Amino acid sequence: MMFDYLIVGCGFAGSVIAERMASQCNKKVLIIDKRNHIGGNTYDYYNEQGVLVHKYGPHIFHTNSREVFTYLSRFTDWRPYEHEVLASVDGQLVPIPINLNTINQLYGLNLSVDEMAAFLGTQSEKVAPILTSEDVVINSVGRVLYEKFFKGYTKKQWNLDPSELDASVTARVPTRLNKDNRYFTDTYQAMPLHGYTRLFDTLLSHPNIHVMLNTDYEEVKDSIPHQQTIYTGPIDRFFGYCYGRLPYRSIDFRFETFDMESYQSKGTVNFPMSQLYTRITEFKKLTGQHHPKTTIVYEYPVEQGDPYYPVPRKENQEMYNKYCQLAAALPDVHFTGRLGTYKYYNMDQVIAQSLTLFKKLKAAMVPPSANGAVINLKDAVKP
Structure with a gap:
């Protein structure tokens, strides 16, 4: 089967492109992920005690973009939530x-x-x-x-x-002169009512979208027929680290469940002093779930592990720019997302970036003629 698009990564960056191409352009899409689940780093699930948790740390949706919020609202109902x-x-x-x-x-x-x-x-x-x-x-x-x-x-x-x-x-953390305790001041602040994974189930449900999990791009890129590639993984890996490895920070997440309804007064508590962990998050405060037990997660930043945070330094940007020059020479490969463009994006920024990429790709598509032949665009604009 020939796919119009092979999309690497089932997080927001790849899934948004997949949905748009399938639903708006009737393209056949294969989206793959090396993990065993969809949703990327926003993946959530019910643990053994029945508490809804975020596997890769807390993800709170917030945006000033009406376009992004309206788009996501097609795939989920919302629980209003303002993070403190x-x-x-x-x-x-x-x-x-x-x-x-x-x-x-x-x-x-x-x-x-x-x-x-x-x-x-x-x-x-x-x-x-x-x-x-x-x-x-x-x-x-x-x-x-x-x-x-x-x-x-x-x-x-x-x-x-x-x-x-x-x-x-x-x-990213501004100082305020007022008494606004909210962590974010965006116009739209909410959590998917039934969780992020449910949102992704709906997002990827179009019949033109095929999902393959536990699949490494390097192992299948030459065996799956496709016309174009959308790549949301680390751009340095795509090019075999030929200019070196771009630095990332990772997190060691350590979960604990307690036989109590509430562990702390707010969803997240930061620890800027001597503790080895940076923060503790209690998921029920975010999700609004009612449950007699509660689960928290400690975050310990580490050097090795899944790449979560591009390290914003001048020398890293210079290395990324070299990879960008290689990417520019590949007209049928497109990079998007935090890892694909080596930028410390929020969720809404990733979604906006992929929506913009979709519009660019759609605009570049050559329209078919009435009899199915391809129209020459130069001829099409002649008087």
Whole structure:
């Protein structure tokens, strides 16, 4: 069987393209994954105790894109959910990102919004130009709060000092002058009502889509007839690491289930200080599931393992750019997703990226004539 598209990876990056090509262009699609499940890193399942958990750590959907939210809403109902995170600092659990409540609780103050701005003004150290993650935080809240909330957490997460990381890493966690404890401020914040895996079941249910799991692309790429490839795996692996391996950080997830209804007050608690793990997440807070037991996960950043986080540094970007030059020479292979484009994307950004790629590919398709012959596009636009 000849497939129009061989898509590598059953996460959002690949599955969105698969669904669009199948449903909008009537293309025959084979989507493969080396894992034994669909859903990529958002895969969730019910554990032995019956608690719905995320196998690869917490995934909270949030976006400002109406297009992305409307698109996903075709495949799932939603549970409204606004994520809140606490940080364990100086023996207290205080809101993160840093806001007015954080400072008042941490220092026993009762500052107003205007007084908060003045307080941070006394703490911050103006840095120019802002080049690193350390620069971002010190310029915003100063060295004391940087040491309490960011330095240790970032060092654990990336195994690099914030002064060695691109500014984009800590810029993802802004400082607020108000009392908004939400981790995200996006217009659309929700969780799939029945979980991510159920969403993917629906997303990939089109009869033109064929799914093969436990399948390594390298082992089947030459034996499955196909016209074009969508690749969402690590771009350096696709090219045999010819310029070297792009660095990634991985996570060791350690789950525990307790015979209690609730373990902690919020869905996630960060630990920026001396613990080896970075955070603890309690899944029932995210999913809204009612269950007499609860499951949590500890996250221990590690060097080896599944590639989760591209490491944003200048030299890594330069290596990626070399791989991009190789990719540009392959007109029938298209790269998308966090690993395929070596960018630290959120879920909604991955979906938006694949929707954009679909529109580009669709626009490039040569329209058939009425009798089935191929129209020459140059002739088609002649008066």
